[in-house]
Amino acid sequence: MSTTAGAVTDASGADEVANGLLLTFSHFVEELRAAGVPVSTTEVLDATEALRHLPVEDRAALKAGMAAALVKQEGHWRAFDTLFELFFSLRARLAGMEDTEGAGVEGGGGPDDARPLTQSELAQMALEALLNGDERLMAAVARAAVERYAGMEPGRPVGGSYYVFKTLRQLEAEALLSRLLAQAQETGGLEGLTQADEYRRRLAQLRAEVEGEVHRRLVEDRGAEAVARATRRPLPEDVDFMHLGKEELAALQRTIQPLARKLAVQMARKRRRGHQGRLDFRATVRRSLSTGGVLVDPRFKAPRRSKPELWVLADISGSVAAFARFTLQLVYALSSQFSRTRAWAFIDGVDEVTDLLRGADDMGAAVHSINTQADVIWTEGHSDYGHALSEFVGRWGRELTSRTTVLVLGDARNNYHPPQAWAVAGMAQRARNIWWLNPEPRAYWDTGDSVLAQYGVHCTGVDECRNLRQLRHFVEQLP
Amino acid sequence: MARMSTTGAPGTRFESPEAVKDALGGVGYLADTSIASVVFLGDRLGKPVLVEGPAGTGKTQLAKSVAEMTGARLVRLQCYEGLDESKALYEWNYKKQLLRIQAEQVASEDESWDELEQDIFSEPFLMARPLLEAIRATDPVVLLVDEVDRVEVETEALLLEVLSDYQVSVPEMGTVRATQVPLVFLTSNNTRELSEALKRRCLFLHIDYPTLEREREIVLARVPGIRAALADQIVRTVALIRGLELKKAPSVSETLDWARTLLLLGVSELDAASATATLQVLLKHKTDIERASRQLAAAPS
Numbered sequence: 001m002s003t004t005a006g007a008v009t010d011a012s013g014a015d016e017v018a019n020g021l022l023l024t025f026s027h028f029v030e031e032l033r034a035a036g037v038p039v040s041t042t043e044v045l046d047a048t049e050a051l052r053h054l055p056v057e058d059r060a061a062l063k064a065g066m067a068a069a070l071v072k073q074e075g076h077w078r079a080f081d082t083l084f085e086l087f088f089s090l091r092a093r094l095a096g097m098e099d100t101e102g103a104g105v106e107g108g109g110g111p112d113d114a115r116p117l118t119q120s121e122l123a124q125m126a127l128e129a130l131l132n133g134d135e136r137l138m139a140a141v142a143r144a145a146v147e148r149y150a151g152m153e154p155g156r157p158v159g160g161s162y163y164v165f166k167t168l169r170q171l172e173a174e175a176l177l178s179r180l181l182a183q184a185q186e187t188g189g190l191e192g193l194t195q196a197d198e199y200r201r202r203l204a205q206l207r208a209e210v211e212g213e214v215h216r217r218l219v220e221d222r223g224a225e226a227v228a229r230a231t232r233r234p235l236p237e238d239v240d241f242m243h244l245g246k247e248e249l250a251a252l253q254r255t256i257q258p259l260a261r262k263l264a265v266q267m268a269r270k271r272r273r274g275h276q277g278r279l280d281f282r283a284t285v286r287r288s289l290s291t292g293g294v295l296v297d298p299r300f301k302a303p304r305r306s307k308p309e310l311w312v313l314a315d316i317s318g319s320v321a322a323f324a325r326f327t328l329q330l331v332y333a334l335s336s337q338f339s340r341t342r343a344w345a346f347i348d349g350v351d352e353v354t355d356l357l358r359g360a361d362d363m364g365a366a367v368h369s370i371n372t373q374a375d376v377i378w379t380e381g382h383s384d385y386g387h388a389l390s391e392f393v394g395r396w397g398r399e400l401t402s403r404t405t406v407l408v409l410g411d412a413r414n415n416y417h418p419p420q421a422w423a424v425a426g427m428a429q430r431a432r433n434i435w436w437l438n439p440e441p442r443a444y445w446d447t448g449d450s451v452l453a454q455y456g457v458h459c460t461g462v463d464e465c466r467n468l469r470q471l472r473h474f475v476e477q478l479p
Numbered sequence: 480m481a482r483m484s485t486t487g488a489p490g491t492r493f494e495s496p497e498a499v500k501d502a503l504g505g506v507g508y509l510a511d512t513s514i515a516s517v518v519f520l521g522d523r524l525g526k527p528v529l530v531e532g533p534a535g536t537g538k539t540q541l542a543k544s545v546a547e548m549t550g551a552r553l554v555r556l557q558c559y560e561g562l563d564e565s566k567a568l569y570e571w572n573y574k575k576q577l578l579r580i581q582a583e584q585v586a587s588e589d590e591s592w593d594e595l596e597q598d599i600f601s602e603p604f605l606m607a608r609p610l611l612e613a614i615r616a617t618d619p620v621v622l623l624v625d626e627v628d629r630v631e632v633e634t635e636a637l638l639l640e641v642l643s644d645y646q647v648s649v650p651e652m653g654t655v656r657a658t659q660v661p662l663v664f665l666t667s668n669n670t671r672e673l674s675e676a677l678k679r680r681c682l683f684l685h686i687d688y689p690t691l692e693r694e695r696e697i698v699l700a701r702v703p704g705i706r707a708a709l710a711d712q713i714v715r716t717v718a719l720i721r722g723l724e725l726k727k728a729p730s731v732s733e734t735l736d737w738a739r740t741l742l743l744l745g746v747s748e749l750d751a752a753s754a755t756a757t758l759q760v761l762l763k764h765k766t767d768i769e770r771a772s773r774q775l776a777a778a779p780s
Contacts, residue, residue, distance in 0.1 A: 042679055046524060053523040054496070054516065061496040064513035065520050068682040074531065074669075077685065190751045190775065194715040197722060198691075253724075262671050294581070296574055476672065 024224075025051065028087040029070070031228045035083065036235045037076045043069055059088070075236045075255065082231060086215060086224045117144055127176050130202045138202075142209035145171045150214060154221050158230060160214040167210050177203050237468035241326045241439055253329055255468060260333030263475045308403050308432070309340040313392065315410030316376065317347040317383040323439035325367070327409045330471075332357050332366050344396075345370055346388035348417075349378035352396070383413055385451070386420035393423045400430040408436045409465075412445075412452035419451040421458065428458040437465035437474065492522045492549055492662075508537070508544035509697050517684040518545060518662075527642045527663035529627075529681035534668055535730020536686045542623040542664035551619035551662070556609035558629045567637055568647055569611045572604045579604070600651040610641050611649075614657045621662045627677075628667040635674050638665075643680045689731065691718055697731060702738045712749040713738050717761070720771050726764045737761045751775045 025048065033039055047069040054065045063084055071080045117125070122144055129138040146152075149170035150163040168174075177199060184195040218227045236255060239248050283299035291297070312331050316324040328345075335341040335357045342354045351374040360366035378387055400406070406427060428434050436459045438445065438452060445452045456462040463474050493499045500515035510518070518541075521528040530538045546553040556567060564570075576599040583595055607615060613622040624638065641647060642665075645657035665681060667673060689697065694714040698705060714734065721728045729737075737760045746753045755772045762768045 038675075040679055046526065046682070049524055050520050053520065058496065058512075060512040061516040061519075064516040065496075067513070068517040068520060068528075068684055072529075072678040072681075072683045074685045190712070190716060190749060190754060193751075193775070193777075194712070194719050197719040198715065201718075294577060296577060472672065 021051065021056070022048065024087055027225060028083060031083050031087070031225065032070065032080065034229075035079045035232055036238060037071065037079055039070055043072075046070075063088075079233070079235060082215075083228055085212060086219055086228050086231075089212075089216060089219075117148070119148075122148065123172065123176065126171055126173070126206070127179070130176060130180055130199055130206065133198065133202050133205075135205075138206055138209050139213075142206065142213045146210060146213045146217065150217075152214070152217055152221075158218075160211070160218050160227070160231065163214045164207070164211050167214070168207060173203060173206065237472065239468070240466050242322045242466070244322060244326070249325065252326065252468070256326075256329050257333050259468070259472060259475060260330060260338075262472075263334060263338075263478075308405060309342070309401070310334065310338060311400075311404055311406045311431075312341065312343045313350075313389075313406065313408045313410075314343065314345050315347070315383060315385075316345045316370070317381070319383060319411060319413055323409075323411075326439075328367055328370065330409075332360070344392065345374050345376050346385075346392070347376045347378075347381055348384035348387050349376050350388045350392045350395075351375040382415050383410075384417045385410070385412055385414045385455070386418045386423070389423040389427075389455075390420045393426050397426060397430065400427060402430070402432050404431045406431050406434045408434065408455075408459075409439075410436075411438055411440045411450065412436075412455055413449050414451050416449050419454045421451075421454040424455045424458040428460075433460040434458065435460055435474075435478075436462040437471075438462065439466055440464070441466065493519050495519065502548045503544055506544050506547045507700060508540060508548075509693060509700060510541075511689070511693055514541065514684065514686065517682055521664075521682055522662060524682070525660040527665055527681045528684055529665045529667065529673070529678065530684045530686060531667045531669055532686035533688065533728065533730065535732045536688060537731055538666040538686055539623065539625055541686070542621055542666070545662060545664070546621035546623075549619060549621070549662070551621045552616070553623060554609050554613040554616070554620050554661075555623045555625060558624060558626045560629055560631065562630045562634055564637060566608055567610050567634075568608055568641075569649060570606045570608065571600070571651075572606050576604050602652075605649070605652070610638070611647050611655065613661055613663075614641065614645060614647050614655055616661070617658060619659070619661075621664065624663070624665040626668060627665045628670045628673060632671075632674055635677050639676060639680065642677070688721060688728070691715065694718075694731065694734060698735065698738050701735050702742060705738055705742055706747070709741065709747065709749060710738065713741065716749060716754055720761065720774075723770060723774060725762070725767045725770065727762070727767065729761045733761050 029039055029044055047066050050065045050069050054062050067080055071077055126141045129141050145167050149167045152163055180199045181196050184192045187195060215227060236251060278301050280299045280301045284295055287297050287299055288295050314327040314331055331343045335343060343357055344350050345353045353370050353374050356369045356373060357366050360369055436456060442464045465471050465474060496516040496519045499519045500510050503510045517528055530541060532538055543553060579599050613620050645660055647655045691714055695710050698710040698714060717729055717734050740757050740760045755775050758768050758771055762771060
């Protein structure tokens with residue numbers, strides 16, 4: 001940290017305001033690093049340099065400029081955004097900057113502050129804000145609602161999500177939304193549809209405003225560093241697949257698509273590596289005739305192309321239910337990106353689901369058809385890797401070729417059934433590669449009924465895959 | 480430290496982020512605050528700008544517009560798999576060199592090999608490719624390295640010397656340094672993670688789909704003759720469609736195509752029927768079109 005502090009002091013003038021800003025800035029960077037965002041010293045230097053050039057009164061420009069220097073991945077934007085608001089929204093005034101965002105709010109849409117709003121007045125205002133999407137009114141509503149409903153107690157070390165929840169519930173935000181949606185329904189037609197869509201978006205905006213207001217008050221109470229620590233959330237790539245929330249699952253769906261594309265590209269790329277083959281002597285000599293026998297233009301043979309195939313075997317049993325959702329997402333994304341993908345689902349029986357995935361319009365439909373149509377239960381519906389894998393080899397093993405890469409997704413918890421590792425050995429003999437991805441922490445492998453090691457010896461590689469970071473790493477290290 | 484010398488002499492092409500925004504608006508590119516700020520900083524800090532985001536959100540257009548607004552020449556390096564030094568940096572004109580040697584043998588016997596070697600590894604035999612061309616340029620240039628995520632990780636290293644020190648080393652001739660710090664833009668569709676080394680040297684700009692208001696302005700600016708009410712309906716419907724789970728969400732350029740189509744067809748008010756009939760302009764996958772039509776058909780009437 002000493003390098004950062006040193007650089008910060010060097011770059012600043014004697015100006016006290018600038019010094020205050022730079023001090024805040026170095027705390028901010030510290031928190032950013034603590035949240036897991038990789039920030040190098042060069043980037044810190046760039047950001048301080050950026051601070052010098054950007055007009056301090058233009059907060060939006062300042063934020064964008066700092067983000068450009070510090071955050072190099074879209075997924076880290078949210079962490080940056082939260083911290084920036086914590087450190088620079090309230091601190092703005094401390095450092096002598098004019099709080100342009102908050103200045104006009106009271107006069108803008110809210111009634112005078114002297115008289116507290118009644119519950120119905122506040123609800124009316126909220127309704128209006130959602131209806132018109134007026135940002136200043138929305139900020140005013142958020143401010144008043146937090147004041148009235150959150151019941152914040154000073155000094156309590158909480159992250160504030162409880163206050164947000166409480167405020168929105170008492171504001172009856174959901175009820176307001178359904179009223180507006182009903183109204184949109186009446187409007188009908190395309191107009192009604194787009195309106196409904198907009199109302200939903202505005203409610204999310206209101207939620208963000210309330211959250212911002214709560215954070216602002218918490219910062220006032222306990223300082224930005226403490227709030228930053230309490231609100232720290234893992235970066236999207238560090239969230240464990242097993243503990244995905246609803247919102248995170250939706251976010252995952254968006255991230256997994258490009259990752260699947262990467263995986264597909266990676267596989268397709270192999271095909272083209274070494275794009276020039278060996279020297280084609282005959283063609284080169286033939287070509288040289290036009291230059292009087294001088295070998296000016298060497299010709300090369302076209303490389304032989306192999307067409308890799310990807311086979312994915314996914315455990316969809318209860319023990320990995322949360323992981324299975326992710327697994328199916330990955331398989332779904334893969335099969336839409338890479339046409340030579342085949343997929344199987346298994347529990348104690350195994351069934352091919354390639355066509356089910358390809359026929360489905362979206363993830364939900366795909367999961368539904370797999371759950372209802374795939375024949376993955378042999379006897380009791382508890383994982384039996386031994387039976388599932390041997391059945392797989394028996395039914396499809398002969399179609400494996402040296403161009404096939406097999407990806408197995410599962411925890412290898414066999415419920416003490418015979419592991420029948422010979423099945424994996426047989427697959428390994430025919431296939432080009434077998435990769436095994438396990439959603440369990442490495443420490444739990446081969447404990448209890450996990451028989452991963454017995455399968456693992458036959459695989460090209462066995463990797464832990466509990467979050468996006470690990471998945472990305474896996475995709476990128478593929479030869 | 481060479482890096483400091485380049486950042487120590489910041490460009491002053493623009494006054495402020497606001498000025499960038501206005502100037503870009505002047506050439507028909509509607510920038511938001513973050514785009515304007517990052518372009519401004521790219522110039523001030525003398526750093527390349529790495530632009531990332533979904534396809535069709537105006538990443539390449541940004542570089543073109545910046546070139547247009549500064550009156551600079553655009554030098555473009557289109558990346559692809561298998562791009563190498565000889566296509567990105569420079570190449571010796573092998574055929575010309577051979578001819579030169581042959582001509583020498585015929586004409587005179589007395590010129591020494593050393594002189595000849597000096598001669599054939601000199602300026603006239605060098606073919607400058609985009610990167611070297613941008614570095615050597617004496618007139619103002621904007622360098623655009625398009626779709627940098629398409630090259631292999633190993634090839635990325637080629638760019639590093641150019642991007643951090645604005646110089647190119649040619650072993651036979653020495654180092655070619657830039658006489659000016661050009662504005663550099665790299666675009667990426669994020670098909671793979673770029674290396675840390677590359678990212679560290681750049682300012683990062685993520686361009687997402689525009690907000691309703693901005694997209695409406697874009698439509699009004701780029702589609703002459705469209706009425707504000709129709710533009711409003713169009714961008715709101717596009718926002719609705721982007722919210723669906725699609726293989727490929729409609730890009731800004733597709734929004735513009737759609738607006739032009741509707742205008743040509745003489746649609747004055749967009750309703751579910753006219754929207755569904757022209758969806759294939761907006762969406763390119765069969766399943767996406769079906770899905771969106773279903774959504775639109777569900778419109779209560």
